[in-house]
Amino acid sequence: MAEKRRSGSAAEPKAVKAESDEEFLCQAGVGSQLRAALLKLVEARPEDPIGFLAEHFTNEASETESVGGGDAGDGDGDALEEQQMNKALWHLRLAHHSQRSAFNNNIRVAYDLLSRCGSARRVPGGVQGRLYTEMLRCVCSDSGLLDAAAATLLHHLQCHDYEAVPFELFRQAVLTCTSFSEYIRRARCLYAAVACPSDRPAERGLCDAVLNALREALDTSHGPDASRYLEASAKISPTELARAMAETRGASREREGPGMDMREFEDAAAGLFLARVRVVH
Structure with missing residues (x-):
């Protein structure tokens, strides 16, 4: 016991x-x-x-x-704004845009962070247009886009500094920037596959065949999302690209024209995408 x-x-x-x-x-x-x-x-x-x-x-x-810091002066407000921008960008990096649920959640967090930037600067009904445009610029820069391509895309998507940007516009714009960045990365990979040997420009005919395949994939814009994605993927599958390139090479075997360098190919591929981006204003 x-x-x-x-x-x-x-x-x-x-x-x-x-x-x-x-x-x-x-x-x-x-x-x-x-x-x-x-x-x-x-x-x-x-x-x-x-x-x-x-x-x-x-x-x-x-x-x-x-x-916990309370109201901030102009200098502190600018520092807080930069801090919120950095945190918003960090959240946007967390998930790939194909992980749509997680990506949309992170966009909402980023949007809420930017909505709280400086009470004196807050615009009723959304994020200030200036912050929205700066955020898109950061997303493009963070993705490694060339300045010219990023500038054209931002020209399509930008709002006036004084405007209030609603969440849905913010979400669509961020998604467009991230999709465009990945599209350009894939286009560079396609060029690298066509340019053989890599120390010389690729054959123009082969590049044109790849660009035509990209154009057809981008023109797939009808039906449910899943069907469009499958159809677009099929049009730029390795089998389809190999077939198009074989046909081009067979037709141009006897005549060798000027080549196409990476920059020209990337500009042409970017133009195909940008032509399909709706202008905000």
Whole structure:
């Protein structure tokens, strides 16, 4: 009996300690923060999970500090605006645009961050046009787009500085920028496959065949999304591209014209995409 009493009294401090630890974590809100961080981690699936979590909590800490700082002057407001822009861009990098649910959630977070930039600058009904355009410029720059292509795309999508940009326009514009960036990367890969050997410009006829395939894929604009994606993918599949290139090479075997360098090919491919982007104004 005495042993039971001793064992019971020894276990009691452990139970109290466990309870106090649980209460501490609950009161500090650590559980919800960890769950949110792990959800972001699973959505993004980064190559460096530890670095991702470190950056995530750094952003969370800076946001807590900015919220607790109260009203800011002009200088502090500019610093806060830059901080919010950086955090918004970080959220937009978390998921590929093909992960549509996670990508849309991250766009919403970025939109809300930009909506809170400086109470004196806030525009009722959305993000200020100046911040919207700057955010798109950052997305294009972050994706490695050439200045000329990015400038043309931004000219299609930009709003006036004083305008209030609603969420749906913001979402569509960010999606357009990220899709265009990936399209250009794929176009560069196609050129590299055509240009053999790589130290000389590719045959113009082969480049034209690839550009025609891209044009046909971009013109696939009817029917449900899934059907359009499948049809567009089929038009630029390796089999279709090989067939088009073989036909071109057979027709031009006896005549060798001037080549096409990477920049000319990229400009032509970009023009095909940009011609289909609706102008905001």
